[in-house]
Amino acid sequence: MQDDLERVLFDEPTILRRLDEIAAQISNDYRDRELTVIAVLNGSIVFMADLMRRIPLPLRLDCLSVASYHGKAQTSGEVIFKQLALPDVTDRDILIVDDILDSGHTLAAVCEKLETAKPRSVQVCVWLSKKKQRARCVDTDYVGFEIEDEFVVGYGLDFRERYRNLPYIGVLRKELLQQSSE
Ligand code: IMP
Ligand code: MG
Secondary structure, eight states: OGGGEEEEEEOHHHHHHHHHHHHHHHHHHTTTSOEEEEEEETTTHHHHHHHHTTOOSOEEEEEEEEEOOTTSSSOOSOOEEOOSSOOOOTTOEEEEEEEEESSSHHHHHHHHHHHTTOOSEEEEEEEEEEOSOOSSOOOOSEEEEEEOSOOEEBTTBOBTTBSTTOSSEEEEOHHHHHHHTO
């Protein structure tokens, strides 16, 4: 799998250090409240599991299964909620956790949808945020790393459902992206 990468962006020690920092920040901000983590599947699964084990507070976990990519490297703009029922977030302090903020379509749709259930508060935590002009604006409260506008894989992030199990994050070779988007 490493041969498919142009370069490694964040190695394991770097990821672990940053996890400790964000978890400390979240733990401090939510110390007097009961936190409900809403993980946006599948990409956030590795990050969410590592993050929540570093937050020593009573917390609840719910997952939201969403698709927006359909196996291509570019977003379609259409966000599909794969489950019928939304998690019960009414009057809860929710923290939406996602892997990466790209066009903003996914997180904007997730925030809008969850707001309809009247949570007490909504904050957004993304592991990676691409520095780019977004199709939809999303306010983030916690960001792991800001990255350039490149396609990255590993640490939960996939390309066509592969590479999620890499313990580091790397930039996928451009020719692989092009071959598969035809
Ligand atoms: P958005 O709706 O364009 O913001 O995209 C959000 C979703 O697209 C993320 O949750 C990822 O699943 C996927 N995505 C966007 N950029 C990348 C990337 O560089 N690598 C892997 N997945 C990505
Ligand atoms: Mg994905």
